[in-house]
Amino acid sequence: MSLLEDLQWRYAAKKMNGEQIPQEKLDYILEAARLAPSSSGLQPYKVFVISNRELLAKIKDVAWGQSQVIDCSHLLVFAAWDGYSDERVSEVFNYTMDERGLPHSTMDDYKNNILGLYEPLGKEWQADHAAKQSYISFAMAIAAAAEQKVDATPIEGFLPPKVDELLNLENSGYKSTLLLTLGYRDADNDWLVNMKKVRTPKEDFITKIK
Template sequence: MTIIEDLKWRYATKKFDPTKTISDEDFETLKSAMQLTASSYGLQPYKILNIEDKALRTKLRAASWNQPQIEEASHMIVLAHMTDFGDELVDDYFKNVIETRNLNKEDVSDYANTVKSTIGQFSKEQKANWTAKQAYIVVGNLLAAAAQLKIDACPMEGFQNEEYNKILDLNSKNLNAAVVVTLGYRSEADATQHHKKVRKSEQQLFINF
């Protein structure tokens, strides 16, 4: 039941203690949790941006409706998904498969072609929507891992997407900022931590067939 207690403990932290910093060891654990996140076909069509530069975070705060979490949190993660892709996305993945599992190209060619034919039919808009969904899976894993480490987090969509893309030069990299997660330790002054968690009941949420 530990994971359930951890998830009950976590909340979207609105005010972080800027004097507290996540240890390198714990942050490496969070990075591993993000790296190990499941994705469709295992393709991971996104980049995980760790924003360390203080001046950059100041600019991003201005593009985030001046929310203090951007600067006060120990760490800031931006999930940026690919806006378009071709066969190279699949080719790069299966090259990794071949090297990691010591296989021959012929061993994976049929499956690789199936994947290409499936996602290759997507329009550019469908590709962008699909890759954004994959990025959000990372957020879920990150929040759960952070809770287990008793690290506070705040997933954030409240930012000016186009401004983020300009500040981080994402358009030139075929990327789009999808969601932000700030990480650190809650401030004693954050009243939100004392609010009761509100969720739909199991009867309202689940449907059995």
């Protein structure tokens, strides 16, 4: 199937049946998330893959009781940097230069330019910028899940500080940004499963400027 057909097939499942997805499908989805583009290639986020039922139950309690959290196969928690620093940016760029066989100093001018732009904007702006990068990875995971015929439900309805606490993120430099449940739809109990997919009409969504 084409990507457009896969995206037409997918929807945000409201009920999942608890069936486990094969490891190879999970790995494929995670690799798509890892390969996603990010600003300056910094990838200022990471993904937690949770299948522990006790922990999932606790997360459900701070995610407005959404049943997919406990009935999914795996829950992905995307967490982004809480800010940019010379140490963090240098670590990423130095690793990149090592992988490419180049001196660390190769990226110094670019790194200093980034920090010079970001630092005056403050930690709140930086955290928001990093969170936006995690959304790109999140979208790639959703598309990959559709390709693998795995249901993926995006969830912004949760209390990030509570999830941070459950994952011991308070002093890690990361903040949770998004949840994504992976699993299989419970077609007999999901009110949305047979509903027509509706999106903004093309003529309203696309504006062509010549």
